[in-house]
Amino acid sequence: MSVDEAFVQRLWFEQLYREDLKTLTGESVRILQPGFWNHGAGPDFTRGALVNREGRTEVGDVEIHCEAPDWRQHGHENDPHYDNVILHVVWKAGPRLFFAGDSKRRSVRTLELSSQLKVPLPEARRHFNSTNLERQVGARVGHCRKELADLSVKEVATLLEDAGWYRFQRRAECWALRVKCHGWDQALWQGLADALGYARNREAFGSLAQRLPLSLLQEEKNAMKRESLLFGLAGFLPGQTLPQAAEGNKWFRSLWDEWWQIRAEWEEHGLPRQAWNLRGVRPLNRPERRLAILSLLSDRALWKRFSAVVTGGDFSELWELLETLEHPFWDRHYTLNSPVGKAIQLIGPDRCLRFWFNVVGPLAMAGGNERMRDNLREMKTSEIMHTASVAAVRLLGGRNLGSAGRSLLVKEGLLQIYQDFCLKDFNQCEGCDFPDFVRKWKA
DSSP states (O other), rough: OOOOOOHHHHHHHHTTSSSSBBBBTOOOEEEEEOOEESSSSOOOOEEEEEEEEOOOOEEEEEEEEETTTHHHHTTGGGGGGGGGGGEEEEEEEEEOOOEEEOTTTTTEEEESSSTSSSOOOOHGGGOOOOHHHHHHHHHHOOHHHHHHHOOOOHHHHHHHHHHHHHHHHHHHHHHHHHHHHHHHHHHHHHHHHHTTTTSSSSSHHHHHHHHOOOHHHHOOOOOOHHHHHHHHHHTTOSSOOSSSSHHHHHHHHHHHHHHHHHHHHHHHOOOOGGGSSSSSOOGGHHHHHHHHHHHHHHSSSHHHHHHHHHHHHOOHHHHHHHHHHHHHHGGGGGTTTOOSSSSSSOOOOOHHHHIIIIIIIHHHTTTTTHHHHHHHHHOBHHHHHHHHHHHHHHHTTTTOOOGGGGGGHHHOOOOOOHHHGGGGGTTTTOOOOOOHHHHHHHH
């Protein structure tokens, strides 16, 4: 019976392997959890856990292949994104022993799955018991589902809202401390950069906002020079290649004409190109487009208006400001060489809402605005966040919460519980405190 890589991944996800496994070098390992099935770029499973031959627990990624040499053929040995792989699982090891290694020249243990299944391969399909939803999000239902199933929809929603409010309060405390340390404008500047970075480029954007503080950037009144500073320090102004399209070439040339004059003074403070993670980033979310938002809002007059909106904490006013931002180049481009026919917004309503919850609302609350909880109860979101989907499967098993499922507080509550419990669990819910927490909450 022939198998492909997707089928081997399914066997791993269904945990149809023996209790104790042997690697190609004879090391005995015990799998605590296979990890979360990643259907995007990067390793096939994230946050897997195993007990090694010394009895220590290791947590990291798992990569799946049909044959052992596929590791090299797919370029993983030179890709830093695979440096966190703790186990290379192959269907067939092949006649020649292959040693996988990462970009830091460390060996990656490899095991053959075909010889270590619990059941014969022809019977394997009969033992598949995951649901379509579990496979889609890459996670299995957790033990806490049983406790939550005994609660009504209203009770579940209330519990999740409480967790969401707790999450919001912690952010307010964090931003109050940042304001105390850096001042209001710089704290907001760093919060804006953090939000524009998303998960993949948050560190790079945060580092850029620290290296180029708002007060320093606003000393320059020339808008093109401010933009050249941001793009130059970000490492997005290479010295040789220019955009192919005439429009892109003109804009890029204008930036370069400003940058070359100050390049010697600033270049040593710039970010290395490898600081940016562009793998799997949607064109609309490219960091170059997000930098344009920082550039526009660095204008003194616009920043003053933006700061006042944040102080008021009103989402509709925030969205009214951000949706009208226009850029002469990035309104009609995904990348330097990817123009689009019609104008596209620099930021969408879902990202704006995330920015409000993570930065604007907490900053307003830290500044004394007491209307935040009432505002939050009314806020809805249609955004489909992968992490929230994983948390919903783990906690609720796909249970429909009706209109409460669109509540921003409920979704944030799911994320908080997932962060506090699921991400700290390395043994498939064994010993997790959340079911006991739910029992106490019910009492």
